[in-house]
Amino acid sequence: MTSAPSVQLYTVRDAVSEDLSGALARLAKIGCTKVEPYAFADRTNELAKAMADAGVTAPSGHASVIDAADPNRVFDAAAQLGIGTVIDPFVPSERWQTADDAYRIAERVNELQALAAERNLQFGYHNHQWEFANKVDGRPVYSFFVDRLESDVVLELDTFWSTVGGMDTPALLRSLGSRVQFLHVKDGTVGGDIATSLPSSESALDVPDALAAAFKRQTPAGQGDVGVLEILAAAPHATRVVEFDDYALDIFDGVAASLAWLKENDK
Numbered sequence: 001m002t003s004a005p006s007v008q009l010y011t012v013r014d015a016v017s018e019d020l021s022g023a024l025a026r027l028a029k030i031g032c033t034k035v036e037p038y039a040f041a042d043r044t045n046e047l048a049k050a051m052a053d054a055g056v057t058a059p060s061g062h063a064s065v066i067d068a069a070d071p072n073r074v075f076d077a078a079a080q081l082g083i084g085t086v087i088d089p090f091v092p093s094e095r096w097q098t099a100d101d102a103y104r105i106a107e108r109v110n111e112l113q114a115l116a117a118e119r120n121l122q123f124g125y126h127n128h129q130w131e132f133a134n135k136v137d138g139r140p141v142y143s144f145f146v147d148r149l150e151s152d153v154v155l156e157l158d159t160f161w162s163t164v165g166g167m168d169t170p171a172l173l174r175s176l177g178s179r180v181q182f183l184h185v186k187d188g189t190v191g192g193d194i195a196t197s198l199p200s201s202e203s204a205l206d207v208p209d210a211l212a213a214a215f216k217r218q219t220p221a222g223q224g225d226v227g228v229l230e231i232l233a234a235a236p237h238a239t240r241v242v243e244f245d246d247y248a249l250d251i252f253d254g255v256a257a258s259l260a261w262l263k264e265n266d267k
Contacts (some may be wrong), residue, residue: 005262006034008184008243012251013038020046024054030256036182036241038089041077043155052105057082059239060125060156060182062089066108075119085122085181087156090114093130098143102118102136105149113153124154126184132165140167146176156182156241160218164190170234171225183231183238185246185258187224189217215239218244220257222265233265240266 004150007027011015015023020043022127027035033056040047051058061083063074078086088109095101109125131142146155157180173180177236221228221242232240242263247254 005240020051020248028054043079060085102144126156158184160186171235
């Protein structure tokens with residue numbers, strides 16, 4: 001492990017909505033020193049205070065920038081919070097159907113990376129399963145996207161969703177190399193209906209209630225069938241970011257279990 005892992009705050013979104021400062025303090029108490037905020041431009045000042053009070057930093061953050069009317073607002077907020085890498089978490093499946101679709105998204109991402117660089121920031125993209133499950137001429141449409149990216153664009157690979165999408169994730173990571181700077185580390189069941197259950201048109205921050213049971217099949221790292229240890233070994237340079245889309249038990253206990261497993265196993 002290259003550095004201390006981070007935690008995606010979407011994992012504890014209910015606690016964040018109720019009491020941001022309390023949620024960050026509770027994460028700090030279980031040993032978390034880094035977080036990955038989401039939608040951070042909507043509550044920048046509040047986040048800045050809560051992070052300072054909890055003694056945590058944010059190397060990366062999620063924000064919807066690809067379709068934003070004013071990307072500068074997001075990048076300004078990132079600079080204020082000390083977020084070095086801004087990552088767009090979601091472009092829906094219907095926009096990942098053809099090679100031209102992937103090229104259009106890549107061109108927009110390249111433009112945003114250039115804009116971010118003006119503030120000494122980096123910009124990147126986070127996948128779900130459809131970027132791999134959707135095929136063009138037998139290739140995952142994601143591969144066409146990567147082909148058109150500038151070399152300074154960051155990739156954050158959600159290793160659970162790439163696996164659900166049918167990829168050999170360790171092999172994928174080896175092929176992408178240093179492009180992948182962040183890994184979403186999550187575990188759980190990858191078979192059955194979860195492979196097709198996430199609707200393409202839904203925001204990643206607005207998951208329908210019907211999916212709660214499927215997402216609750218996620219587990220702390222090392223307790224599912226994703227093969228987390230092999231995944232981590234394939235990208236030793238990448239920052240680990242613990243995330244759950246949902247969890248059947250206490251979510252803070254789940255985060256603590258993942259952090260403890262990483263400390264013990266991610267050498």
